Every structure is written in structure tokens, then in C-alpha cells.
Amino acid sequence: xxxxxxxxxxxxxxxxxxxxxxxxxxxxxxxxxxxxxxxxxxxxxxxxxxxxxxxxxxxxxxxxxxxxxxxxxxxxxxxxxxxxxxxxxxxxxxxxxxxxxxxxxxxxxxxxxxxxxxxxxxxxxxxxxxxxxxxxxxxxxxx
Amino acid sequence: xxxxxxxxxxxxxxxxxxxxxxxxxxxxxxxxxxxxxxxxxxxxxxxxxxxxxxxxxxxxxxxxxxxxxxxxxxxxxxxxxxxxxxxxxxxxxxxxxxxxxxxxxxxxxxxxxxxxxxxxxxxxxxxxxxxxxxxxxxxxxxxxxxxxxxxxxxxxxxxxxxxxxxxxxxxxxxxxxxxxxxxxxxxxxxxxxxxxxxxxxxxxxxxxxxxxxxxxxxxxxxxxxxxxxxxxxxxxxxxxxxxxxxxxxxxxxxxxxxxxxxxxxxxxxxxxxxxxxxxxxxxxxxxxxxxxxxxxxxxxxxxxxxxxxxxxxxxxxxxxxxxxxxx
Amino acid sequence: xxxxxxxxxxxxxxxxxxxxxxxxxxxxxxxxxxxxxxxxxxxxxxxxxxxxxxxxxxxxxxxxxxxxxxxxxxxxxxxxxxxxxxxxxxxxxxxxxxxxxxxxxxxxxxxxxxxxxxxxxxxxxxxxxxxxxxxxxxxxxxxxxxxxxxxxxxxxxxxxxxxxxxxxxxxxxxxxxxxxxxxxxxxxxxxxxxxxxxxxxxxxxxxxxxxxxxxxxxxxxxxxxxxxxxxxxxxxxxxxxxxxxxxxxxxxxxxxxxxxxxxxxxxxxxxxxxxxxxxxxxxxxxxxxxxxxxxxxxxxxxxxxxxxxxxxxxxxxxxxxxxxxxxxxxxxxxxxxxxxxxxxxxxxxxxxxxxxxxxxxxxxxxxxxxxxxxxxxxxxxxxxxxxxxxxxxxxxxxxxxxxxxxxxxxxxxxxxxxxxxxxxxxxxxxxxxxxxxxxxxxxxxxxxxxxxxxxxxxxxxxxxxxxxxxxxxxxxxxxxxxxxxxxxxxxxxxxxxxxxxxxxxxxxxx
Numbered sequence: 001x002x003x004x005x006x007x008x009x010x011x012x013x014x015x016x017x018x019x020x021x022x023x024x025x026x027x028x029x030x031x032x033x034x035x036x037x038x039x040x041x042x043x044x045x046x047x048x049x050x051x052x053x054x055x056x057x058x059x060x061x062x063x064x065x066x067x068x069x070x071x072x073x074x075x076x077x078x079x080x081x082x083x084x085x086x087x088x089x090x091x092x093x094x095x096x097x098x099x100x101x102x103x104x105x106x107x108x109x110x111x112x113x114x115x116x117x118x119x120x121x122x123x124x125x126x127x128x129x130x131x132x133x134x135x136x137x138x139x140x141x142x143x
Numbered sequence: 144x145x146x147x148x149x150x151x152x153x154x155x156x157x158x159x160x161x162x163x164x165x166x167x168x169x170x171x172x173x174x175x176x177x178x179x180x181x182x183x184x185x186x187x188x189x190x191x192x193x194x195x196x197x198x199x200x201x202x203x204x205x206x207x208x209x210x211x212x213x214x215x216x217x218x219x220x221x222x223x224x225x226x227x228x229x230x231x232x233x234x235x236x237x238x239x240x241x242x243x244x245x246x247x248x249x250x251x252x253x254x255x256x257x258x259x260x261x262x263x264x265x266x267x268x269x270x271x272x273x274x275x276x277x278x279x280x281x282x283x284x285x286x287x288x289x290x291x292x293x294x295x296x297x298x299x300x301x302x303x304x305x306x307x308x309x310x311x312x313x314x315x316x317x318x319x320x321x322x323x324x325x326x327x328x329x330x331x332x333x334x335x336x337x338x339x340x341x342x343x344x345x346x347x348x349x350x351x352x353x354x355x356x357x358x359x360x361x362x363x364x365x366x367x368x369x370x371x372x373x374x375x376x377x378x379x380x381x382x383x384x385x386x387x388x389x390x391x392x393x394x395x396x397x398x399x400x401x402x403x404x405x406x407x408x409x410x411x412x413x414x415x416x417x418x419x420x421x422x423x424x425x426x427x428x429x430x431x432x433x434x435x436x437x438x439x440x441x442x443x444x445x446x447x448x449x450x451x452x453x454x455x456x457x458x459x460x461x462x463x464x465x466x467x468x469x470x
Numbered sequence: 471x472x473x474x475x476x477x478x479x480x481x482x483x484x485x486x487x488x489x490x491x492x493x494x495x496x497x498x499x500x501x502x503x504x505x506x507x508x509x510x511x512x513x514x515x516x517x518x519x520x521x522x523x524x525x526x527x528x529x530x531x532x533x534x535x536x537x538x539x540x541x542x543x544x545x546x547x548x549x550x551x552x553x554x555x556x557x558x559x560x561x562x563x564x565x566x567x568x569x570x571x572x573x574x575x576x577x578x579x580x581x582x583x584x585x586x587x588x589x590x591x592x593x594x595x596x597x598x599x600x601x602x603x604x605x606x607x608x609x610x611x612x613x614x615x616x617x618x619x620x621x622x623x624x625x626x627x628x629x630x631x632x633x634x635x636x637x638x639x640x641x642x643x644x645x646x647x648x649x650x651x652x653x654x655x656x657x658x659x660x661x662x663x664x665x666x667x668x669x670x671x672x673x674x675x676x677x678x679x680x681x682x683x684x685x686x687x688x689x690x691x692x693x694x695x696x697x698x699x700x701x702x703x704x705x706x707x708x709x710x711x712x713x714x715x716x717x718x719x720x721x722x723x724x725x726x727x728x729x730x731x732x733x734x735x736x737x738x739x740x741x742x743x744x745x746x747x748x749x750x751x752x753x754x755x756x757x758x759x760x761x762x763x764x765x766x767x768x769x770x771x772x773x774x775x776x777x778x779x780x781x782x783x784x785x786x787x788x789x790x791x792x793x794x795x796x797x798x799x800x801x802x803x804x805x806x807x808x809x810x811x812x813x814x815x816x817x818x819x820x821x822x823x824x825x826x827x828x829x830x831x832x833x834x835x836x837x838x839x840x841x842x843x844x845x846x847x848x849x850x851x852x853x854x855x856x857x858x859x860x861x862x863x864x865x866x867x868x869x870x871x872x873x874x875x876x877x878x879x880x881x882x883x884x885x886x887x888x889x890x891x892x893x894x895x896x897x898x899x900x901x902x903x904x905x906x907x908x909x910x911x912x913x914x915x916x917x918x919x920x921x922x923x924x925x926x927x928x929x930x931x932x933x934x935x936x937x938x939x940x941x942x943x944x945x946x947x948x949x950x951x952x953x954x955x956x957x958x959x960x961x962x963x964x965x966x967x968x969x970x971x972x973x974x975x976x977x978x979x980x
Contacts, residue, residue, distance in 0.1 A: 006904055010643060017650055017665075024657075024664045030304075031330075031926050032934035035657040035664055038922040042653065046646035052639030061903045064696050072692050076896055079688075079871075083888040086879065095872050102691065102868035107698050116865050124869075124876055132503075132517050134880035135209050190519065211883045215656065217670050218884070251670060294933045305661040330927050331659050336798040336808075337742065343796075344612040346931055359797050359819020 003057030010050030018043035075105060090139015091129075096121035168231065168411035173202045175402075176235040178219030179212050185236040186210060188400050192236075192264060192420070195428055201419045216241050217250040224257045228405045231412035234261060234420075239307050239398040242452055246459035247305065247469060255456050259413055260449045261402040262420040264429070265438035267353040269311045269372035269396030270384070274342055275365055277349075282370040282390045285349055286319035293326040296348035301335035301356065305468045308335075310459065311372055311396040312351045313466055318392045324466055342366060353398050354381055355437025372396035377439055399441050399455075401448060417445040473601060480831025483530055484839055492527070492535040493836060497844050500542020501851075505550050507687045507870065508679060508877020510559030511543035511786075512803040519810055529816060529829060534836040536810055540803055541593060541840045544746070544786045545848060548585045548779055553578060553858050554870065556686045560678060561746035561782035563912055564754040566686070567633075568767060568774030575770045578856045579714040584724065584772055585779040586848040587716070590841060592732045592780035596787025597837045599736055604823065607740045607788075608795045616927035617939050619743045621948035623921040626748055628952035629755035630910045640906045648914020649921075651676055658919065659926050671886040678915045680878055680887050684894025685901075685908050687874040691867050692899040714853045716772070724776035727757050735781030739788020743924065745801040746785035747916055751909075753781025759955065787837065794818050794830060 021039035064072075082098035089097075100117025104110055125143065128134045173196075175189035186208070193206035211219040219235060227233055235258075245255045273279045279288065288296050300308030309331070313324045321327065330347055332338040335356030342350045343365055350357070350366065354377060360366045361380060370387040371377055372394050377384075387394045404416055421444050423429050433440075443451045463469040496518075503514035515536050522532040547562030552569035565585060572581035599607070614622070630641050654665045655675030666672040731753035738749030757777035758767045767774045792798045797818040799805035811818055816829055823830050858866070878887055898908060925939075932938035940946050 031930040033926040033929045039653045042649045049643035079892045083885050099868040099872050106864040108864040120869050297931050303658050303661040340798050346615045359817045363820035
């Protein structure tokens with residue numbers, strides 16, 4: 001059943017994709033194939049593959065309970081928050097917070113999670129910024 | 144360790160600046176934004192100029208190069224205008240591609256007067272070439288062929304349709320009296336090298352690109368340059384090739400490289416940067432870099448450069464409208 | 471014999487203490503950069519260019535440093551592929567398919583050592599190919615016009631069905647998804663934005679690095695979050711590292727795979743439009759079609775590690791042919807090396823070998839040195855690398871996640887890219903649940919644009935005549951190989967072969 005749902009979603013995505021492809025504005029000059037043909041072909045392949053899933057579905061995967069789904073959702077949200085915190089708080093602080101959270105959620109005790117977060121953050125800062133010279137987000141404190 | 148030393152040195156310079164206010168502006172942590180991923184032309188401009196600034200001790204420590212890719216330079220342009228407008232320590236690499244996109248409105252909501260144009264560091268003139276065994280020998284011959292049957296001579300270049308390599312051919316076609324330049328068949332490749340390779344493989348009839356892209360193949364005699372799009376003949380290896388102007392088709396295509404700075408930069412800082420980039424341009428070291436990379440002289444600074452970019456933007460706007468890219 | 475004399479001169483140039491030290495430094499940094507998800511050979515070389523400048527190195531020394539980084543990164547990419555199932559860089563993607571299962575079966579050490587040896591064989595043979603065949607190989611590259619490249623990409627996608635999944639529909643679904651993502655951005659042919667919804671960040675398209683890190687690395691974090699508590703501590707204590715040298719029987723068994731992988735990878739490397747990822751992919755696909763009689767591929771078959779690793783390292787050597795002789799970079803990395811060459815006042819082109827033999831032969835000698843050094847450096851380090859597996863998941867996975875973010879942010883400086891990466895992470899988790907293979911998605915993202923533009927270039931040049939796609943013997947050959955070798959067996963096989971059982975699939979997908 002799960003495969004059929006994915007196939008259904010795939011069909012919708014394919015339809016949306018083909019529709020969007022037909023909306024691509026042509027420029028003043030264009031080649032014989034044009035910018036629409038290939039995306040439309042891809043959309044058709046996507047639709048066919050989705051149909052294949054609908055007609056010969058595999059057995060259902062084991063879906064986690066709602067609590068686990070929430071856990072994944074929250075973690076993704078924390079990652080998004082981390083991304084926006086990066087330029088504001090600077091790399092080291094933001095990364096320490098995010099790494100501590102993930103470490104905690106993956107089973108570390110809170111205190112050890114915080115220690116791990118700080119260690120990960122500083123370690124990455126040393127390797128990537130001080131050794132490799134990559135420019136990481138600079139916060140108000142300069143790191 | 145190096146970094147720490149550099150930072151210490153930077154701090155020392157800052158302290159000195161307070162004690163000896165002989166300069167109106169002292170750079171601190173200088174930064175150059177390359178509006179593309181590492182490895183491209185803009186990245187190269189930042190790194191080369193940054194290195195020369197450093198070697199000439201014009202900036203404290205190292206100049207940090209930040210890559211900000213996206214939108215063909217549009218992401219960096221918008222970021223500078225919106226977020227970094229007051230930064231005095233920042234310059235951004237730019238080239239003809241930047242002015243082409245500004246002219247064609249490809250940076251939505253941004254115009255060229257939102258930033259301050261600092262200086263150019265050289266230019267790469269356009270060329271049109273054919274394979275060594277091609278029956279075509281001059282630019283007018285190629286144009287005649289295009290006039291007779293545009294489909295018979297596909298032309299390869301390293302930029303997208305409507306991009307700089309394409310515009311150069313269209314401008315030449317226009318000057319040669321081809322009314323509907325849209326019939327000229329242009330095939331876009333990823334960069335000049337790939338386009339030249341397809342010329343050698345015989346897939347296309349001609350190549351449009353920059354002099355530097357074709358240098359290796361000109362040296363080896365694999366391709367024939369039928370026109371250089373410069374006001375006068377180039378020096379060195381390209382001296383034997385005629386300009387388009389000599390052949391009665393008056394087109395100039397210069398792919399310049401240079402920098403812009405945030406619009407809110409103070410006059411003192413702006414003057415400092417114009418002066419610093421100017422010193423780089425004048426240095427013997429930069430002359431070598433230019434020679435190595437096939438860059439021809441183009442020395443525009445400060446207000447001069449501002450006017451130059453302004454003119455280039457309106458030129459491209461005019462031709463784009465004529466061709467029909469812009470409404 | 472001239473060639474050997476030249477090579478001898480090259481060694482004289484390269485073999486100074488300073489250059490050897492630089493090669494060692496480059497190999498070491500390259501291995502680390504390659505192993506870190508998000509940082510691959512092209513970023514690695516680009517990041518280290520300023521270092522070469524700062525040290526004020528002469529041309530040959532700078533090249534030695536950077537090519538060592540290049541080869542080192544190609545070696546290093548396999549480490550995280552095998553240990554974590556996360557490709558350290560895109561060519562190492564295929565190594566996850568059998569390398570990670572080997573590690574899970576307690577053969578992490580063997581897999582690492584074997585892949586190190588396969589890497590060495592691939593790179594070593596490819597460097598000899600560069601020495602003796604470079605001028606002739608240039609002509610091979612010139613055989614490939616747009617139509618032939620299109621046929622080559624077709625061949626790659628035709629092989630997908632047999633490689634990544636037992637469910638062909640899902641492999642096709644994944645490939646179409648990847649291709650669809652590749653279409654996003656400004657169309658390189660006509661300059662019109664496609665599927666960007668007016669978002670300027672999407673104009674340049676979605677970088678495959680973002681896709682690969684999101685799909686593989688972040689989704690792994692989500693998988694671990696999902697399974698926390700299922701078997702707490704059970705697996706951590708008894709993780710076996712395996713031997714740190716592969717048994718002779720394994721080497722003997724895989725020698726054919728290494729040889730075939732090397733040849734396929736090298737040819738793919740020589741073609742500017744193909745590159746290392748395609749090289750390792752085709753090497754794996756052919757190996758599987760040829761040898762997977764018992765269905766062991768994808769479950770930890772050593773041959774599935776040896777072939778793609780030999781392939782991607784051979785391709786790295788092959789890619790230097792068009793870069794040096796034509797000035798055409800076949801990959802992101804060679805593009806950066808090319809920029810570096812130009813910065814050093816060296817103009818690649820047909821005359822490079824005759825005009826600046828000291829640079830070319832010094833470089834080739836450096837490749838040999840780097841290669842031997844990497845093998846020597848890597849085999850003893852296997853026992854250090856495998857210790858990564860001893861780090862508890864609760865500390866390892868946050869580190870992997872944060873390195874993924876840094877790798878992407880440090881290169882592009884874009885928060886938008888990071889958000890897209892998180893979305894890819896969630897997508898990857900969902901696709902894994904459904905047992906939809908991830909490799910075809912990446913293949914689609916990697917090759918989609920090249921496939922499309924070559925189709926369009928071919929049709930533009932032929933003035934709208936589609937028959938040009940089968941217009942040369944080479945193109946026809948590639949089409950025939952794709953159809954006869956991969957598409958037909960799938961269709962025919964349905965009716966003649968018993969369908970492999972799918973019962974174990976559910977458990978394995980998790």
C-alpha cells in the first residue's frame with residue numbers, strides 16, 4: 001500500500017513537473033529541441049515509474065510510530081534553526097548548540113551531550129578554519 | 144599558526160592606525176567576494192589580486208576570499224547591496240559577464256548604480272576562429288557564408304545564448320549586414336576549451352571566445368584566428384592576426400575584469416581601494432600575471448571605470464534590444 | 471624510448487626532499503579532505519591553492535602538492551563510503567554499495583585495505599597510460615561529439631536498472647527524480663530560467679554536492695534518530711573491525727575486477743564529458759553484470775569494492791589527458807587544476823608536451839610518487855581509520871551532520887543551500903524507507919544537464935534532424951551496448967529467470 005501512495009505522489013509530482021515545464025518562457029532565440037522538451041521527457045519517465053509502483057507494489061516498509069516521526073521532524077527543525085543561527089551567533093556557538101542537541105537526542109546524557117557539542121564545534125573550527133582556511137560564519141564575537 | 148600571526152599583525156596595524164593617523168582609511172580584515180565557486184574566472188581574479196595586494200603589502204595580512212555562488216553573480220550582488228552596503232573592507236570581483244547581466248536585467252531588482260565601481264585589472268579581447276583546414280580565411284568570408292545559408296555554419300562558444308561570446312558574433316553579424324541575426328546558429332558549450340575541442344572535432348564551423356581561451360591552440364596551429372575584436376592588433380602571439388576593424392567590420396569585444404565595492408563605502412575607503420588596485424595594476428608582478436593569462440591592458444580607475452561600466456551597460460542594452468533579448 | 475628518458479628527467483625534477491615533503495603533505499591533506507563528506511577533490515584543490523601561493527612554490531612543486539591532494543582525495547573518498555555508508559566525494563558513491571555492507575559484516579579493515587590496493591592499481595596503470603598514450607588518447611576524445619556523448623549517457627542510465635535496486639521501477643523513479651532536479655536553474659543553452667519559481671538562488675541550479683551530502687549523510691542521521699532505542703548498546707560493543715590486510719585469496723579473486731575497472735575508468739576519464747563518477751559507475755555496472763551470478767553484489771562482495779575504486783582512480787589519471795593536451799577539464803577538479811596551471815604561466819594545449827616537457831614529466835613523475843606514497847600511507851592507516859567505528863553513534867552522527875553543514879557552507883557561504891540540504895536529508899530518509907535507491911538520484915543530478923545539452927547541441931548542429939543521434943558507428947555501438955547489454959536482459963529476464971525473492975528486502979532497507 002505504501003508503494004501505491006508513493007506512486008500516487010510521484011504521479012502528482014510528474015504532472016506538476018510537466019505543467020511547470022510547459023510554462024518555461026522561450027527566449028528570443030532557441031534551438032530546435034528547446035528548453036522544454038527534455039524536462040517533459042523526464043516527467044513522462046517519472047510518471048511511468050510511478051505507475052509501475054502502483055501496479056506492482058513491494059511489501060510495506062516498517063513505518064515508525066508517531067513519536068519517532070515527531071523526533072525526526074523536531075531534529076530537522078533544529079537543523080533549520082541552526083542554519084539561521086549561523087550568521088547571527090557565529091559558527092562555534094551555533095554549531096555547539098546544534099551538535100549538543102543531536103547528541104542528546106541520539107542518546108547521550110544531557111551534560112555529556114553539551115560537552116560533545118562543544119568538542120565537535122571547536123574541533124571542526126580548528127580543522128576547517130584554522131588549518132584548511134575555509135571561511136566559516138563569523139558571529140559578533142569573531143568566531 | 145600562520146593565521147594567528149596574520150591576525151596579530153592585523154591587530155598591530157590597527158593599533159598603529161590609531162596612534163599615527165596619517166591615512167584617512169586603514170583596512171582591517173580585508174575580504175574579496177568571488178561570486179562563483181572556486182576555480183572560475185572571478186575566483187581567480189580575487190585570488191590573484193589578493194595575492195598581489197598581499198605581496199605588495201597593501202593590505203594587512205592575507206585577503207580573505209569568500210565564494211558566494213549563485214544566479215550568475217546575482218546572489219553576491221544582492222547580498223552586497225542589501226547586507227554589506229556599509230562595509231569598507233570589501234571588494235567584489237566582476238567582469239563583462241556582470242555588466243551583461245546587469246544590462247539585461249538578469250539580477251532582478253538590481254542596477255549598476257547600487258554599487259561603486261573600483262577599477263579594472265585588464266581585459267581579454269574576443270576572437271573568432273576556424274579550424275586550420277577550414278576553407279574560410281577571413282571574417283567577411285564567414286559572414287558571406289552566414290548570409291547565404293545560416294544553417295551551414297554553426298558557431299560554438301563558451302557562454303549561454305545571449306551571453307558575451309554569443310553577443311560578440313551577433314554584433315559582428317549585424318555590422319556585416321545580416322538583418323535577422325537570430326538565424327545565426329550558436330551552440331553553447333561549458334567554457335571555451337570545450338568549444339574549441341568541438342571545433343577540432345569538426346562538429347562546428349567556427350569558434351567565438353576570448354584570446355586567452357584559444358592561446359594553446361593558436362600556438363600549435365590547430366586553429367586559425369580570422370578576427371580579433373580589439374581596437375588595434377594585440378601584442379605577442381596574436382600580433383599576426385587582423386582585427387575585425389581592419390576587415391571592414393567595426394566590432395570591439397573586450398571581456399574586462401575588475402572590481403566593485405559596496406555602494407555605502409566611505410569616500411576615503413573607496414579612494415584607498417582605487418589606489419590599491421591601481422598599484423597592483425602598475426606592479427611588475429601583475430604584468431607577468433596578465434601575460435601568463437592572455438590579459439590585454441585595460442586601465443580604468445575610479446570615476447573613469449564607473450563611466451566605462453556605465454557605457455558598456457548601455458551598449459549591451461542597445462544591442463540586446465536590437466537583437467530582441469530585451470523588450 | 472624517448473618517453474622513458476623524459477620520464478627519467480621528470481623524476482630528477484620531482485625527487486627533491488622538498489617535493490617529497492610536499493607530496494606527503496598533499497597526500498595526507500587530500501586523504502582527509504576526500505574522507506570528509508561535502509569536501510571532495512575539486513574543493514580540496516581549490517582550498518589549497520592559496521597555500522601553494524603563500525609558500526611561494528615554483529610551478530613544479532606547486533603542481534606536485536596539488537596533484538597529491540587530487541589523488542589523495544580520490545583515495546580518501548572511499549573511507550567514509552566504507553565506514554559510514556556516506557560517500558566522501560561523488561566518485562566514491564559506488565563504493566558504498568558493497569563497501570558499507572562489508573564493514574557491517576565485520577570486514578571494515580579488509581574493505582579499506584582492498585580498496586586502497588584497488589585505488590593504487592587503478593591510478594598506477596592510468597598514469598602509465600598517460601605516459602604512453604596521451605597523444606593518441608586525445609584523438610579518442612575528439613571522436614566524441616555531442617551525439618556520441620548523448621549515447622554514452624544513455625548507456626549509463628540503461629545500466630542503472632541492473633545496479634542499484636531489485637525493483638527496476640524504483641531505480642527509474644530515482645533516476646527521473648535526479649534528472650528532474652538537475653533541470654532546475656537557468657538553461658545553459660538559451661539563458662531562460664526553468665523551474666526556479668523566481669528564486670534567484672535556484673538560478674545556478676542545485677549543486678550535486680548538496681544533494682549527495684543531504685541524501686546520504688543527513689538522511690543517515692535521521693535513520694539513526696528513528697532507530698534509537700531499538701537495540702541500545704547491542705551493536706556498539708561487538709562491532710568487529712576485521713583484519714587490516716586482505717587475505718591473498720581475496721586479492722586473487724578481485725584482480726580481474728580491478729583490471730576491468732581500471733580500463734573502463736581510464737577511458738571514461740579521458741572523455742571530458744564523462745569523468746570519474748561515470749567511470750566508477752560503469753566499472754561497477756559491468757562488473758555486476760559480468761560476475762553477479764549468486765546475487766552477492768550489494769551485500770558486501772569484495773569485487774563490488776575493487777572495481778569501482780580501481781575505476782575512479784584510473785579515471786582521475788585519465789582526466790589529466792584532455793586537461794593537459796586540450797585544455798579541457800573533464801571534471802571539477804581538473805577545472806581547478808587548469809586554473810592553477812594558467813596561474814603558473816603554463817598554457818595547456820597540444821604543444822604543452824613539447825614546449826614545457828619539464829612541467830609535464832615532472833607532474834607525471836609526481837603522480838607516480840604520490841601514488842606509491844598514498845599506498846604506503848594508507849595501508850598502515852587502515853587500522854586507525856577503522857577506529858572511527860568504535861566511536862558511539864551518539865557522538866559520531868552529530869559530528870557527521872555538522873561536518874556536512876560546514877562542508878557546504880564553507881564552500882558556497884549560502885544558508886539557502888543548507889536549507890535545501892536539509893530537505894534532501896528528509897527526502898533521503900523517505901526514499902530509504904521505500905527502498906528507493908539513492909545512487910540513481912545522484913547520477914541524475916550529476917549527469918542530467920550534460921545529457922540534455924549534448925542532445926540539444928547535436929540536434930542544433932544537425933539542424934533539427936534527430937537521426938544524427940545514431941549518425942556514427944561509435945554512437946550506434948554505444949546504443950547497441952546499452953540496449954543489448956542492459957535493457958533487453960531486464961525485459962527478457964522477467965520471463966526466463968526466476969524473480970529473486972523480495973522477502974528479505976524489508977528488513978534490509980532499514
